[in-house]
Amino acid sequence: MSHSILRCCTAVLVVGATAAVPIAASAAGFAVTHQGARGAGHAFAGGAALAEDASTIFFNPAGMTRLEGREFVISLHGNDVRMDFTKDSATDAIGQPLSGGEGGRIGQLSFIPNAYYHQQINDQLHFGVGLSVPFGSRTKYDSDSIFRYQALESDLGIINLAPSIAYKVNDVVSLGLGLNIHYMEISTLSNALDFGAICFAQVDPTTCSAQGLSPQSADGRVELSGDGMGYGFTAGALFDWGETRLGVNYRSSVDHDLSGKARFSDVPTLFSTQGLFIDDRITSEFESPDALSLSIAHQVSDQITLFGDYTRMGWQSFDELRVEFDNPNQPDSVEPINFQSQDRYSIGLDYRRSDAWTFRAGIAYDESAARDRFNRPPRTPDNDRTWLALGATWQTSESSEWDFAYVHVMLGDDTPFDRTGGQGDRIVGSYEAAANILSAQYRYRF
Template sequence: MFSSLVVICATTVATGQAFAGGMIAYELGTADVGLASAGYNARAQDASTVFTNPAGMTRLEGKQALASGQLLWANTRYSIGSGTSPLLGSDNGGYAIGSSGWFPGGGAFFSYSVSPDLKLGFAVAGNFGAPLKYDNDWAGRYYIQSTTLLGVSLLPTIAYRVNDKLSLGAGLNAMYGIYQDQVAINNPIPAFGDGRLKYDDNSWGWGANLGLMYEIDEGNRIGLTWNSQVDLDFKASPEFSNLSPIVASGLNKAGLLNSNLKIGIKVPQQVMASVFAQINPQWAALGSVGWQQWSKFGRVNIGIEDTSNPVSLTTDIPFKDTWHLAAGAQYRLSNPWLLNFGIAYDSGFQPNGSTVSPLMPLNTAWRFGVGGQQQLSKTSVWGLAAEYIYGGTLKTDLQTTAPVAVGGRGNLIGSYDNTGTLVMSVYGNWKF
């Protein structure tokens, strides 16, 4: 029962693959969307700091809760190139992410004051992974039909003000991982059609979030966070269906038909430093710089390279570490209204420049955010934010030695043109 509730929660609050230079998103439906993540762990203006920097809770009074929701639309469609094997067909797969490009996100955050210097908090949010689904008969079906890799984090946290300038925070990251994969298998005999391989497992992973906040004075502060690596170890027996006798026999001889498949996913560790500077009563400047260790991610491509000679169900995909830079501003339009602006850049985590795997049609990312929030009363604030994430044009160049006619995956050559994601969020913060 508990696992089912967590799965529902993960589907609701997980954000998406279309974001950072990797698969970790900064978008949780909060004001950070309008800032394009600028000042991410130094802002500490509401209860979302429980997630972004637990040390920031020392700036919050009493009990505070923030609930957020967001709706995203991803323009991620494949264009088949002239080098693609003709026998793979002409189906481009449709919108790869979400349901016709749409998918939800959000989070919930709570902070409690034990004393003016000691705070406790809890957050639930999903900022790792997203569902990816192509048409079953699309040209790249022997590489992927659908995959879901989600991580929802439950974060109990604590913060303590050491003195009037320095605060420290820590949290336990209990991440519930969901991994599902489906890929077509090439039966060389047309009468059988395509076979299918499915993989499905859930796993818990554990990590730590540490935060520091240093307040230079009342209007200027620095935030520093470290999020540890989280290991998600999946193990399940792949399910095969509609295999021709020849393919089934080959898989059985290779010991692959009834095997257990272990897949280790390492959600990368990351470090980020942010600044918040109140320039005057109207303007504040925010900035962030971060690093994520995607070189240890360990993602694999599930499928069969050549059904006439099956040797493995997985293929490793290499990755590289990424860098994040963001700059933004806040403008006090009037006493109740605060406007947010931001721009950010994340370097790519796939090593071959603009050439990517259809499992992950993303790489570098530019963010452009704008938002506003209104103080409704002394105890409540609500806000809206929007962000556009531009990923550029991404190419695929996957080639195999075995032709499609004899059981190979075929050559998949093409591109995802002008990829981008629109994020729309709404949130509310309450003091009790």
């Protein structure tokens, strides 16, 4: 087999392991909307105008001017994603039926923490810092499923440290600014490699079969891991007319420079002797989407407050995933993603039952970042989703509060999928998915 031919097919196949990052079923793409339990109770309606605890550092730092003294907020969200796939057809590179099941339990249970600290400097100036997970998720397909050549296990997350300031210009206008310091970690992105299909595509079936290489009969595995840093900003404004508040917030995109390792296993001698599919150092870049939010909060009475929010995320920045290898024998791997910008709409209300108890509810509609069934990688089988949310605040003392929330997220009953992987395998079918998210939060003012 010629060296140039092997270089060509390496570029096609290694990309299967790097074919995008996994779904976070609570939000489009793999964004994580859950950044506080209080807001979760009304589906984060009014996020940039809410400004009722220190989690406003994430949604709109200008909202800190509505807080007094010092406070600390910590929350935890348990996200249980249920995802199933129903196959219509599945074939390998030469049109044979793919062996294996439909993926098993694809969605995974994950826990999302947030923590925020706010301190009032004087009547006009406020400082805060937030620690959050704005992006990340986990998915896992059975190792012998029909998806094995496109995706096996995916586990990643981005941690954001956000020092922020807010300035009260006058009784109506407040401004806020924050620095976003991202640490991105890809714990694993893995898939199987069909070395038989590689050989059939680049040599000839007779020669390959004589060496025991035929599609689905000589599988290997590749696993990628890596991490890196990135920096961005948040800028917001809050307009407070007493009974009505309007919030505007912008979070910039963040460029992440990633480095890590590629590990290969069960590589046939035919390939390893050519210096291909060997353990190697890798580099990549990822640009997280920017986001613009416009929110409103209106107090109808002493007991009822209404909220609304519109958020647009610029997922169009994620058009491909490119991985470079230190090994000169392995060219760049490029996987087209072709995400699109998406919109999110939400409305909700608070009902203040007493000084101790406030109840809330909300609904949201979150558009998909995936363009269509052909641009829906199995690590990100995204679709439009609907949120139904309930929550409550329990004020136990003047300084302490507990918030609780439950959110049920429904993806479309039929999420069509028609994807040809880098190794020539094609899978056609549909996903069904839902998520149940429980949130708890403690707030302490001092």
